Amino acid sequence: MRLEKKIAFITGAASGIGSACARRFVEEGAVVVGFDVNETPEPDWVSAVTLQPKCQLITGDVRDDQALASAVQLTQEQYGSVDILVNSAGIAAVGPLHVMEVSEFERVMDINLKGTFLACRHVLPIMMEQGSGSIINIASVDGIEAQEITGAYNASKAGVILLTKNMSIDYGRKGIRANAICPGFIETPFISELYSSEEFQPIKERITDAHQMGRLGKPDEIANAALFLASDESSFVNGTSIVVDGGFTAGKRFGIAAMFDLE
Numbered sequence: 001m002r003l004e005k006k007i008a009f010i011t012g013a014a015s016g017i018g019s020a021c022a023r024r025f026v027e028e029g030a031v032v033v034g035f036d037v038n039e040t041p042e043p044d045w046v047s048a049v050t051l052q053p054k055c056q057l058i059t060g061d062v063r064d065d066q067a068l069a070s071a072v073q074l075t076q077e078q079y080g081s082v083d084i085l086v087n088s089a090g091i092a093a094v095g096p097l098h099v100m101e102v103s104e105f106e107r108v109m110d111i112n113l114k115g116t117f118l119a120c121r122h123v124l125p126i127m128m129e130q131g132s133g134s135i136i137n138i139a140s141v142d143g144i145e146a147q148e149i150t151g152a153y154n155a156s157k158a159g160v161i162l163l164t165k166n167m168s169i170d171y172g173r174k175g176i177r178a179n180a181i182c183p184g185f186i187e188t189p190f191i192s193e194l195y196s197s198e199e200f201q202p203i204k205e206r207i208t209d210a211h212q213m214g215r216l217g218k219p220d221e222i223a224n225a226a227l228f229l230a231s232d233e234s235s236f237v238n239g240t241s242i243v244v245d246g247g248f249t250a251g252k253r254f255g256i257a258a259m260f261d262l263e
């Protein structure tokens with residue numbers, strides 16, 4: 001029980017990485033308050049509530065400062081603390097910049113970057129009062145390396161990584177740790193629509209192959225990294241980004257290793 005008596009607030013908890021974090025945290029003893037625009041959660045969230053009926057999912061948008069303020073306040077009043085914050089709510093935006101609508105650029109920045117700031121803004125005073133807390137921001141390998149046609153998304157996730165580093169400096173002496181996780185491509189609804197389209201199949205193979213383990217990641221593989229950062233096992237880990245990408249950002253591969261039977 002690595003998170004016994006801990007209270008976690010997770011944005012984007014209804015789906016994918018956020019819901020996997022919720023279930024893993026509950027399995028380790030935490031109570032989770034989720035915050036999501038999506039009112040129909042995935043099986044992982046349902047499992048979390050089945051295991052720990054005190055969990056609750058609050059419907060709201062991370063762009064709505066007031067909704068986040070109320071949800072965080074409710075968490076503290078009802079459960080007595082906010083020990084862990086996971087910012088997982090996020091969207092993708094694709095398109096080269098010369099054809100990208102200003103509104104689409106703003107949407108991805110507002111949800112991915114400003115939404116992370118807003119959640120932190122309300123949780124930080126509570127953690128300062130407690131003298132403890134762990135903030136985990138789900139960034140992306142796309143915050144470290146650029147990809148084709150993902151300028152807005154790249155910028156939003158690079159912003160999340162630096163926002164995280166800033167918090168580790170400003171609040172480290174208050175007992176609060178802030179870290180990011182940079183996932184590679186993970187099998188969640190986030191990518192499933194794109195991946196299921198017919199014309200995307202050859203590209204899908206190349207993307208999968210760029211993960212040096214020859215497969216995409218699973219939500220639990222990100223949730224396990226988040227669990228480490230949420231728990232006291234990471235008590236001296238602050239201001240870093242844990243890359244969980246199966247080797248996607250490790251370097252290039254041209255097939256030479258095949259001569260040594262390493263395919």
Ligand SMILES: NC(=O)c1ccc[n+]([C@@H]2O[C@H](COP(=O)([O-])OP(=O)(O)OC[C@H]3O[C@@H](n4cnc5c(N)ncnc54)[C@H](O)[C@@H]3O)[C@@H](O)[C@H]2O)c1
Nearest residue numbers: 012015016017036037038061062089090140185186188190
């Ligand atoms: N899946 C991947 O390949 C991948 C890779 C790297 C990083 N990420 C990041 O991981 C995070 C989680 O992604 P996922 O794969 O679990 O996707 P997902 O679509 O399965 O889950 C994202 C959740 O965020 C919620 N959400 C979206 N906009 C919101 C808003 N405005 N307010 C509140 N909730 C909102 C959605 O309703 C959804 O439940 C995102 O920040 C994403 O950028 C995902």
